[in-house]
Amino acid sequence: MPSRLLADVQRGDFRALARAISYAENGVEDYSAQLAGLPPTTTPVVGITGPPGVGKSTLVDALIDHYVKEQKRVAVLCVDPSSTLYYGALLGDRIRMSDWYNHPAVFIRSLATRGSLGGLHPRIIEITDVVRQAPFDQILVETVGVGQNEIEIAGLADTTLVVLAPEAGDDIQSMKAGLLEVADIFVVNKSDRPDADLFIRNLRSMQTAAFRKEGRDIPVVKTVAWQKQGIEDLVRYIDADREKPSAVEKRYRILAEQAYLLIQQQRMKGVDRKSLAATIEELSKDGSFNLYRFVKDFPI
Amino acid sequence: MPSRLLADVQRGDFRALARAISYAENGVEDYSAQLAGLPPTTTPVVGITGPPGVGKSTLVDALIDHYVKEQKRVAVLCVDPSSTLYYGALLGDRIRMSDWYNHPAVFIRSLATRGSLGGLHPRIIEITDVVRQAPFDQILVETVGVGQNEIEIAGLADTTLVVLAPEAGDDIQSMKAGLLEVADIFVVNKSDRPDADLFIRNLRSMQTAAFRKEGRDIPVVKTVAWQKQGIEDLVRYIDADREKPSAVEKRYRILAEQAYLLIQQQRMKGVDRKSLAATIEELSKDGSFNLYRFVKDFPI
Incomplete structure (x- = not known):
C-alpha cells in the first residue's frame, strides 16, 4: 500500500483500513514486503468459533459492548463461507451486529472464504497484521463453524473461544475433535436453558477423558449473550489466558503455523x-x- | 518396495499388501518413484463420508456383503482421526465390520490421520494407488466425519457418498457446506424412521436452492443398512455415476487435486x-x- 495509506491506517482512519483490506482481499496488493519492514505490533487477537446456531454473533455483539464501555477500540473480522448455501443464515447473524457499524470505536469487516471448501481467507494472516497496524485495543475474529475454518482459527488467534450451546447431551459426542482441541476457553452460551448444567457436566467429563495425559484444564464460562450475562466473567478469563506462563510458548507456535502457511503460499505460487x-x-x-x-x- | 513385494501385491497377496501399506504409512517407503514406473490402474474408488452416528460402517458392511455375493474382491480403507477422543466410538464401529476380516475376497485396513486436526492421511494418495495395484474390483474409503477429512475425500474418490440420517429437519441447515458440495450421491440411511420423508424433502429443497445455477441434481438414495435395504439401488447409482458423461472431466479434476497435493508435499519437504x-x-x-x-x- 502507498505509505500514505499506511500512515492513515496507523492513525486510525477506518476508510483507509477498509481500503487496505480490500486490496489484500482481492489480491491487488501483496503486503508481505511492506509488513517485513514494520515493527510487529501485539494487539491481542481473540478467535470466536463453534457450530452454527450457538449465538456466536450475539456473543461478539456483547463483547463489543463490553469493550466500548471500557473506552476501548475494537476491530471485528467475520470470516464467512462464500457458499451460496449460507447467505440467508449469515445475513440474520450480521444484522445483530449492525448497531455497531457506525460507532467511531468499532470497525467491522466481513471476509468471504475463497475456495468453497472452507478454511480461512488465504490472506487472513496479512489482513490481521494490517489491522494490527491500526490503533485497536482488541481484535476479534469470528468464524462461522462450517468447513475447516473453525480449526484454522487456532493458528491465528492468541486466545480461541469455542462457543457451544446446551443441546441434547450426545451432541457433544459428535462435536468435531479438532474443535475441542483448539479451545482455550469454552463458552457455554444460552446457559439459562434448563439442560445447561447437564451439558456442562458432560463437557467437563469429556475433557477430562481427552486431556488427562496432558494435564490441560480448559475453563468453561457460562453466558447468556443476548442478555449480556457472563460477559465480564468471560473477559476476565480471556485476560487470564494471556497472562498464563504458557502464553509465550504458544505465541511461538502460532507464529510457526503462520510462517508455515506463508512459506507454503510462497512455494505454491503459480501452481493452480x-x-x-x-x-x-x-x-x-x-x-x-x-x-x-x-x-x-x-x-x- | 522391493519388486518381489510389488509382485506379491499384484498377485493379490493380502499380507504383502498390508506390509506395503505399513511402509508408506510409517514413512519408511516413498512409493512415488516406483509408482511413476507403473501403468496406472483404474479400479474405482468410492468414498463414504458423513457425520458421526449415521451408520457409515454399517453401510460399508452392507456394501461389502453385496459385492462379495457378486463374486467381487473388495478393499476397504478406513480413515480414522487419531484423536484420543474418538477411540471408543470407533471401536464400536469397527466391530460391526469384523465379520469380514478373515474373508479371502475382502481386505480391510484402518489408517490413522496423522496431525490431530483432521484431514486424510498424508500418504493416502500413494496408499490408494498401491491398493490399486492389487486385483480388486472395488475400493471403498470410509472417513469418519470429523475435522477436515470428509471434504478431502472428494479429491480421492471417483464417487463420493455423503451419508446422512433423518433427524430434526433443521439439522440439515447446520450441515457443513463442504459436505454438501462434495456429494455425488446422498445416502439417507435409517430411512425407516418416521421422519425420513420430511428429511428427504428438506434435503431436496436445500439442494435446489444451492445448485440451481449449476443445474446439478444429486440423487438421493434411501437405505436401512443394518437390514441391507436399498443397497442394490445404491450400487446401481454408484455404477451410473461412473457412466455419466461428466465422469471423464471429473477424473481430470481429481488427478489435478492429487497432483496439487503431491507437488505441495514435495515442495514443503523438510519444512516442519x-x-x-x-x-x-x-x-x-x-x-x-x-x-x-x-x-x-x-x-x-
Missing part, C-alpha cells in the same frame, strides 16, 4: 488446480499420463 | 512446524523477529 487439470487432460489423451511421473517432473 | 517454532523462539529473544522478513528470507 485449474491449469493442472487442463495439462492433465492434454497429457491423458494418448493414455501416457502418470500422476507420479508428472509430479516428479513438475518444474520447481 | 516444530523446528520453525524453535527457530522463531531463538530469533525472538532479542525482539528482532519479523514474520514477513523471516518468510521472505526462508531458504528455498
